[in-house]
Amino acid sequence: MSDLQMPLSPQFPRAASARSERAKAPEPPVRILALETSCDETAAAVIDDGRFIRSNVVASQIDLHAAYGGVFPEMASRAHVEAIGAVIARAMKEAEAGWESVNAVAVTRGPGLPGSLVVGVNAAKGICLARGLPLIGVNHLEGHIYSHWLETALPAGQPAWSFPLITLIVSGGHTELVLMRGHGDYELLGHTVDDAAGEAFDKVARLLGLPYPGGPAIERLSQTGNPNAFRFARPKISPRRRTEGAHSGLPRPYRDQALYDFSFSGAKTNALNLTRELGAQAAARAADVAASFQSAVVEWLVEKTLLAARDFDARAVLVGGGVSANRLLRQRMALAAEAARLPVSFPPLALCVDNAAMIGAAAYQAFLRGERDGLALDVSPELKLGA
Structure with a gap:
């Protein structure tokens, strides 16, 4: 018999080792338990990889x-204390998540009502202390922006947004126009100089005898009104000095102008004067007043948002916050963005209101950057974004 070793037949290749055949186990997701108690919603959510909502529980105080x-701030904080434990437990149960699978706890640290914020932050600290988990404090406004990164908000097949982006945050407490150059890189372009848009909706709703919350009530009444019945004067906003280096993308003569600021107190005063002038006819013309007011506010929001998108060569426009649920705002913003050949995004209605899923999405980016807050984390009721 020959001492030569016969070559293996090509029809019978060497068997691969068990190690090489074994499929590589998928990496577990970065799982974050997020809490939100900045105002009057007690919320908890479990989010995987900043995109996938495993649970999203909201206990409303409306x-x-x-x-x-x-x-009512004092009542809000007490209601948070009563609800927070059950809300967290439900979020973990709905996500079918064990504590060993959680990588971090995120919580809104501001802006918001001081007493409400404290409840969420203290609950998050307690969990982190008991479970040995890292704590991540999140800006509530940043959360509204990151609602657009959640799987249910992204267009089909799109993994993320391209920068730069113009983001309009519009709610009961905020109306802010923000340039987002990248994750964690913001510049505040404009804000309301008086009432927030949602606050103005609430105040005009009270003038018209409508229930709280005023935004949805005005929207419903407006459906039977004439949006051209009354003219609401365009607000005049005084120029304000910017911080050093602000609006570096604009020619110097424009940097100190209030190009992107908003004002809604004048519209509120117009509505008050209208109801007084109408006298006995005020109730009969309430739908016209509501429709005209809503139309004016939406026009100003759309106009300044698209102006900023043009000036800063935005790749898309993102709109978030409670008022972003308004149908007229969605319709007009979509039409204006289409004319400008810009993508525009609104969150699903469930993510327009305050929720913890958006806080988890924002916290994921901070987690990737290695940002952690210790147990000394404090609330910041006046916290700014990109100021």
């Missing part, structure tokens, strides 16, 4: 505050 026509 009925509690309706009798007051707005949020």
Whole structure:
């Protein structure tokens, strides 16, 4: 018999080792438990990889505050204390998540009502201390921006947004126009100099005898009104000095102008004067007043947002916050963006209101950057974004 070793037949290749055949186990997701208690919603969510919502639980206090026509801060904080434990437990149960699978706890640290913020931050600290988990404090406004990164908000097949982006955050407490150059890189372009848009909706709703919250009530009434019945004067906003280096993308003569600021107190005063002038006819013309007011506010929001998108060569426009649920705003913004050949995004209605899923999405980016907050984390009721 020959000492030569016969070559293996090509029809019978060497068997691969068990190690090489074994499929590589998928990496577990970065799982974040997020809490949100900045105003009158007690919320908890479990988010995987900043995109996938495993649970999103919100306990609303609308009925509690309706009798007051707005949020009563002391009652809000007490309601958070009563609800927070059950909301967290439900979020973990719905996500079918064990504590060993959680990588971090995120919580809104501001802006918001001080007493409400404290409840969420203290709950998050307690969990982190007991479970040995890192804590990430999140800006509530940043959360509204990152609602657009959640799987349910992204267009089909699109993994993320391209920068730069113009983001309009419009709610009961905020109306801010922000340039987003990248993750964690923001510049505040404009804000309301008086009432927030949602606040103006609430105040005009009270003038018209409508229930709280005022935004949805005005929207419903407007459906039977004439948006051209009354003219609401365009606000005049005084120029303000910017911080050093602000608006570096614009020619110097424009940097100190209030190009992107908003004002809604004048529209509120117009509505008040109209109801007085109408006298006995005010109730009969309430739908016309509501429709005209809503149309004016939406026009100003769309106009300044698209102006900023043009000036800063934005790749897309993102709109978030409670008022972003308004149908007229969605329709007009979509038409204006289409004319400008710009993509525009609104979150699903469930993500327009305050929720913890958006806080988890924002916290994921901070987690990737290695940002952690210790147990000394404090609330910041006046926290700014990109100022």
